[in-house]
Amino acid sequence: MRLWVKISLIAIIICTAAMGICATVILNYTASNEVDKAVQAGLSEHYLFCTSLASSVNSESEEGLSEITNRSIVQYYFKNVAGFYENMNTYFSMTQGGKYLYNRAAQAPLALLDEPEGGARKYAIMEINGTKILIIVGQQELLDQTFNVYYSQDITHIYQEMQKLTWQVTWILCFSIVALSLLLLLLIRLALRPVRNLSKASVRMAAGVFSERVPIVSNDEVGLLSRSFNQMAEAVETHINQIEQTSHQRNLLLSSLTHELKTPMTAIIGYADSIMHFKMNTDQHQRAVWHIYEHCRRMERLSQKLMNLISLDAGEQIEMIPVAVDKLFQQVCDAVESNLREKKQTIEKESSLKFLIADNDLLFSLLVNLIDNASKASITGAAIRLRAYKTDSGCPVLQVQDTGIGIPEAEIANVTEPFYRVDKSRSPKNGGIGLGLSLCKMIAQKHDATLLIESCEGKGTSVKVVFPTQAKE
Amino acid sequence: MKRERLWNSLYVILTIIVLLLIMTIPHIVMCNMQHSINQIQVEQTGPDYNWIKLSTK
Numbered sequence: 001m002r003l004w005v006k007i008s009l010i011a012i013i014i015c016t017a018a019m020g021i022c023a024t025v026i027l028n029y030t031a032s033n034e035v036d037k038a039v040q041a042g043l044s045e046h047y048l049f050c051t052s053l054a055s056s057v058n059s060e061s062e063e064g065l066s067e068i069t070n071r072s073i074v075q076y077y078f079k080n081v082a083g084f085y086e087n088m089n090t091y092f093s094m095t096q097g098g099k100y101l102y103n104r105a106a107q108a109p110l111a112l113l114d115e116p117e118g119g120a121r122k123y124a125i126m127e128i129n130g131t132k133i134l135i136i137v138g139q140q141e142l143l144d145q146t147f148n149v150y151y152s153q154d155i156t157h158i159y160q161e162m163q164k165l166t167w168q169v170t171w172i173l174c175f176s177i178v179a180l181s182l183l184l185l186l187l188i189r190l191a192l193r194p195v196r197n198l199s200k201a202s203v204r205m206a207a208g209v210f211s212e213r214v215p216i217v218s219n220d221e222v223g224l225l226s227r228s229f230n231q232m233a234e235a236v237e238t239h240i241n242q243i244e245q246t247s248h249q250r251n252l253l254l255s256s257l258t259h260e261l262k263t264p265m266t267a268i269i270g271y272a273d274s275i276m277h278f279k280m281n282t283d284q285h286q287r288a289v290w291h292i293y294e295h296c297r298r299m300e301r302l303s304q305k306l307m308n309l310i311s312l313d314a315g316e317q318i319e320m321i322p323v324a325v326d327k328l329f330q331q332v333c334d335a336v337e338s339n340l341r342e343k344k345q346t347i348e349k350e351s352s353l354k355f356l357i358a359d360n361d362l363l364f365s366l367l368v369n370l371i372d373n374a375s376k377a378s379i380t381g382a383a384i385r386l387r388a389y390k391t392d393s394g395c396p397v398l399q400v401q402d403t404g405i406g407i408p409e410a411e412i413a414n415v416t417e418p419f420y421r422v423d424k425s426r427s428p429k430n431g432g433i434g435l436g437l438s439l440c441k442m443i444a445q446k447h448d449a450t451l452l453i454e455s456c457e458g459k460g461t462s463v464k465v466v467f468p469t470q471a472k473e
Numbered sequence: 474m475k476r477e478r479l480w481n482s483l484y485v486i487l488t489i490i491v492l493l494l495i496m497t498i499p500h501i502v503m504c505n506m507q508h509s510i511n512q513i514q515v516e517q518t519g520p521d522y523n524w525i526k527l528s529t530k
Binding site: 001006009010012013016017019020023024027028031032035043113120121122123124125126127132159162163166167169170173174177 | 477481484487488491492494495496498499502503505506509510511512513514515516
């Protein structure tokens with residue numbers, strides 16, 4: 001059974017029970033009240049009848065009359081007054097000593113209610129053949145004699161009207177409950193629509209649709225649940241995307257690595273095979289050995305950079321200490337001096353920073369890689385600019401700028417991808433393996449810094465590493 | 474699942490019972506009215522009969 005059906009049924013049970021109990025209590029009270037009113041009216045009429053009878057009899061009484069004559073006088077006046085009430089379907093009867101002195105009622109009142117023994121009046125509602133009759137009896141002293149005055153009135157109509165009213169109320173109640181049930185079913189179904197949406201969204205998410213979100217239509221518990229669900233879906237989607245991206249990058253890295261290893265291995269195998277199977281002169285032999293040596297060096301550099309990338313990617317902790325920028329620049333210049341000397345290139349250092357909070361070894365590696373790239377892109381005799389300064393917002397920046405061939409604008413976004421080369425035919429010749437900028441990007445990320453590459457084809461490239469604001473230099 | 478089925482049946486049965494009970498309201502009311510029939514009662518505080526007696530003299 002669905003939740004909305006369950007809630008609706010519970011609401012219908014409670015509402016119906018409450019309405020039924022209220023209706024029963026009100027109808028019972030009304031019925032009792034109606035009967036009480038009829039009894040009180042009967043008692044009042046009985047009293048008025050006795051009063052008016054006594055008044056009439058006393059006005060005509062005379063001293064010294066016999067008991068029979070007095071009884072006849074009472075009978076005469078009783079008949080006159082009772083006849084007036086008979087037109088209103090109310091009957092008065094008079095008895096004395098168990099005998100009727102006057103009776104026009106259809107039912108014999110003496111058979112229904114005994115004569116009273118004291119002064120207090122007696123009354124009862126009697127049922128005879130489905131007819132409800134209110135009978136009241138009281139004693140009345142008239143002309144020194146005691147008479148019993150009976151009052152009879154048919155009050156069946158009160159019961160019939162009450163029955164009619166009760167059935168009317170019941171049918172109205174039934175229709176109201178049916179209408180209320182339909183309304184409850186509709187409203188509860190509408191109110192639980194967000195829960196159904198959540199359920200459907202969960203099923204779709206379980207099927208792999210991680211972009212699934214539910215609309216937030218309220219601020220109640222269901223709205224909070226929807227919001228939490230969306231947050232969870234967002235987190236799951238981000239996580240899954242990261243995993244997929246990482247997996248994709250690793251696959252790419254693996255395929256690129258395989259490709260990168262295959263090229264020098266093929267060359268090494270080829271040269272080694274030539275040395276083994278062909279007779280070579282000293283010069284040819286020397287050249288073959290040199291090629292094998294160069295390709296082995298290339299593989300060594302490749303493995304070294306890959307090791308660095310893997311260790312950084314694995315989340316290895318870095319040592320953040322104040323690094324003296326001048327000293328760092330000098331170390332970098334010493335390291336790249338031999339390479340630059342071959343191309344007669346120079347470095348122009350410029351630093352307005354004294355210290356930088358960073359990992360010294362990683363910064364060294366970053367600058368060496370950037371200068372190495374700048375050197376490869378620049379012509380013989382070119383100058384490479386190495387700068388350290390602060391931006392207007394106080395962020396330290398390290399910049400390597402060259403006047404080389406530059407990078408096409410469309411390629412700038414891809415140059416930090418592992419094994420990505422702008423000119424596929426150029427890099428191997430220059431000894432490049434396409435991992436330098438990937439490593440630089442990862443080092444920058446480890447320092448919460450941003451690697452910005454600005455380049456203009458044919459004019460040069462500027463690579464900036466913008467660090468976050470630091471408390472001290 | 475067995476307990477859930479039991480609860481579901483209970484909801485349906487309770488709904489039917491409550492709806493049927495509504496139809497018994499007229500009978501409950503009429504039974505209550507019938508209860509006072511054939512019960513002879515004595516008036517506790519009646520009219521002042523002394524006044525009637527006095528007026529007859």
